[in-house]
Amino acid sequence: MATILRKIAQQVLSRTTFSDVAMDRARDAAVDTIGCMIAGRGDESVTALTRAFDGEIAGGGEARLVTGGSASPSLAALINATAAHALDFDDNFHPARAHASAVLVPALLAVLTSGRATSGRRFLEAYLAGLEAQAAVGFGVNPSHYNRGWHATATVGSIGAAAGVARLLGADENGLVAAMSLATSFACGPKGQFGTAAKPLHAGIAARNAVDAARMAVAGMSGRPDILERPQGFRDLFGGDDARGWEGLTFDEEHIIESRGVVTKRHPCCASTHRAIDALLDLKQEHGLLAGDIARIEAKVGISAVRNLAYPDPADEMQARFSMQYCLATAFLNGALTLSDFTRQGIGRPEIREFMPRIGMESYSAEEEKGVERLPHVVTVTLRDGRIYWKSRLHAKGSLEAPMSDHEREVKFMDCLRWGNRNGYDAVFFLQLRKLADSENLSGDDPFWSLIAGHQSL
Structure with a gap:
């Protein structure tokens, strides 16, 4: 019988086509997260990280930083994801009880180094793979895991995001299983840190862990494929008293972003x-x-x-x-x-x-x-x-049941630009980012990064 991680890996690799609805919602989530990254780039939590790793940030690193300069993929994921979550303006994903996109988008961007390019569509497909994996991991432990005090962004989010990054890196089924297994060993993040700078750092740690786990898996590192369900595994240690496990886990023909969606935040707070x-x-x-x-x-x-x-x-x-x-x-x-x-x-x-x-x-x-x-x-x-x-x-504004309009999304994005001191930009950049799926050569050298990293032209 297949383990849970193998079942998840088989599922996300079996999806080779996505509906227009799924792709549009993935694009909206990515653009919204990029706006939140830009808005959070000057937050004290991000500034502290850039001070801490000043010697490792330069112009010649592999991956681009929202704060300017570049660094290793691991460090870029840490800093950019912390920025994405710094102002608590990034989206929520109920099936995982996580800030899914604040982990996924920066982690995926971090492996788009100058030597590794992909298409915008493949980037969004990897995002959708990671989102589905997050939902599946969360299925077995939430809400008990979250109510017990674990910040699922840092735990469930990291494990699922590792699948998305591994897919973007071209890993096979065994590679995806290994990436998620290794990320399970990295899982951390107590909710007792809410209200401190460590809370957005959780998203940064989760993105870094997802990147590291996926890269290790591609290089041949592995872990137990049954680490979610086995004794002394994830459910056993992290699940809480009422974790139901994965016995009833099924996957619909419709992607989870179509049936459940992500909740785009209207308000910049918890x-x-x-x-x-x-x-x-x-x-x-x-x-x-x-x-x-x-x-x-x-x-x-x-x-x-x-x-x-x-x-x-x-x-x-x-x-x-x-x-x-x-x-x-x-x-x-x-x-x-x-x-x-x-x-x-x-x-x-x-x-x-x-x-x-x-x-x-x-x-x-x-x-x-x-x-x-x-x-x-x-x-x-x-x-x-x-x-x-x-x-x-029952549902907040920004959910599938009470969606934000394209105009409301644009207003939020422009507010993020102003907050991130990107006053020289106008709404045309929002529209250009919404063409993400059309990019044929997305990488650290792509003009796509011009807005994110603060350059003045696309």
């Missing part, structure tokens, strides 16, 4: 806040609510969301991204959340701080969550005159 933010903004618009009307706002969310949002009184911009109180107060008062709301100056605004004590948060019980993949997040607003309004959201 996804655990997003459905509550959307619900509150809906209530504000529907009932014409004003700040002076509000006596109390209560958000009911999942257990893992409460654990993620550990900062009711955030002391810095990173903690603010993981504060339901700050995010709801700011969204209500401003009508939206932007990157500029998450600065040292922004989080101390008196009107925000005055409003935050009116906001509370509670979780569903363990019994309510048992056996249910997702429960809606509910926001209840009590007015000073005694009226009560509530709104339930």
Whole structure:
């Protein structure tokens, strides 16, 4: 009987054609992630990495950096993926409980060195392979793994991304199995780090691990093909008490990006806040609510969301991204959340701080969550005159069920460019990046990198 990793490898290699829908969604995810990389390039977490590895960053490295210069593929994956996740503006992928693209896209870009070129379409096919592998790995352990406290971006994300990178490098079935097995040995990342610079670093570590595991596998390194399911393997050690395993794992004819999609973020903060933010903004618009009307706002969310949002009184911009109180107060008062709301100056605004004590948060019980993949997040607003309004959201804006328009994607991308000090660029670069699938010679020397690395022409 085939092991789980072999079953995953056989599946991702068997997909040789992809629908236009799958390719378009992969392209949108890649472009969105590139925007997030550019926006996050100046974050303190990324700056610390470039200082730490200053001696290994130069103009003659194999792989390009979003911060400028180049480095080894391993280091490029580490820095670029940390940048992609630094502002928590990158997408979510529910089947893996991971920031799938923040790991996958930088990892795949890192192996497109000056000596190795591929087509844009093959790049996107490798992205889709890695995404499907992430979903399959996550199937056997989530939500138990995530609820136990593991940051699945750094664990499930790394294992699945290794399959995508190995495919892009031309590995056969045994190579994909070996890459995922080795990445399992690299898996790490406790959610207790949320609200610190180590959180985006998890995405960087995962991308680096995916690149290293795939390159080692192609060179002949191997691990146990049954490491997910065997005793003292991934499920046994990382799964938590309720991990179901992979006995029921099946693959549909439709790719996972078609049936489930990735959730493009509307708000630059922890996804655990997003459905509550959307619900509150809906209530504000529907009932014409004003700040002076509000006596109390209560958000009911999942257990893992409460654990993620550990900062009711955030002391810095990173903690603010993981504060339901700050995010709801700011969204209500401003009508939206932007990157500029998450600065040292922004989080101390008196009107925000005055409003935050009116906001509370509670979780569903363990019994309510048992056996249910997702429960809606509910926001209840009590007015000073005694009226009560509530709104339930099962899906956030940016999901397959509530998609962002092309215009909204462009607006977000341009906001990322401005935040990344790319003021000389206009919307034409967004449109050019959306032609990624048409590129015939994608590599570290390709004009595609001009925007990413900060050059002024394509």
